[in-house]
């Protein structure tokens with residue numbers, strides 16, 4: 001992420017994220033200030049519970065830019081028939097099953113204007129209001145996988161995301177560096193999926 005004292009200018013290319021949409025950043029900042037007050041040195045863990053918009057921002061990030069575009073490859077221990085397809089027994093790679101995590105989050109049948117970064121979809125009245133990341137009720141996005149092999153770090157990851165994002169946005173106003181372009185739609189694969197061109201910090 002880029003922390004700069006320069007100005008923000010709209011990009012002709014992509015829309016998402018808090019740097020490109022300062023109104024989202026302002027709304028988040030107002031929520032944080034409203035909970036911790038302007039004199040607070042840091043946002044504390046227990047205060048995160050009172051920040052629904054922060055949660056919505058994080059969920060929207062995980063929907064639109066899941067760090068893993070797939071889960072870990074899975075294999076069956078017994079032959080299974082799924083939607084008319086036979087999945088034979090075999091090591092992952094021979095007959096492995098995977099899920100298009102990133103595509104699920106961009107499904108137009110579930111998400112309105114899915115390519116837009118719009119945290120409000122996870123707030124009251126939004127199509128993601130009742131999201132269940134464990135997929136027990138329904139599966140509309142699965143950045144942590146679901147079922148038996150769901151990411152065991154889910155709670156820790158969400159807590160850390162909340163804690164870091166809240167404190168970073170409480171402390172700084174994030175802007176795009178003068179003369180630089182950010183394009184969050186351009187991604188590349190490292191250990192996880194990351195932005196092709198990183199923000200300069």
Ligand code: HEM
Nearest residue numbers: 067068070071072143144145146149150151152153156157
């Ligand atoms: C934003 C942060 C994270 C995301 C998006 C994420 C996502 C995932 C995904 C998609 C899987 C594969 C699930 C599957 O195969 O069905 C996974 C597995 C796993 N994750 Fe995470 N993860 C995150 C953070 C963490 C953290 C913080 C930890 C540990 C402290 C962790 C530990 C693990 C482990 C051990 C597995 C393998 C579980 C198994 O195969 O049984 N993850 N994670």
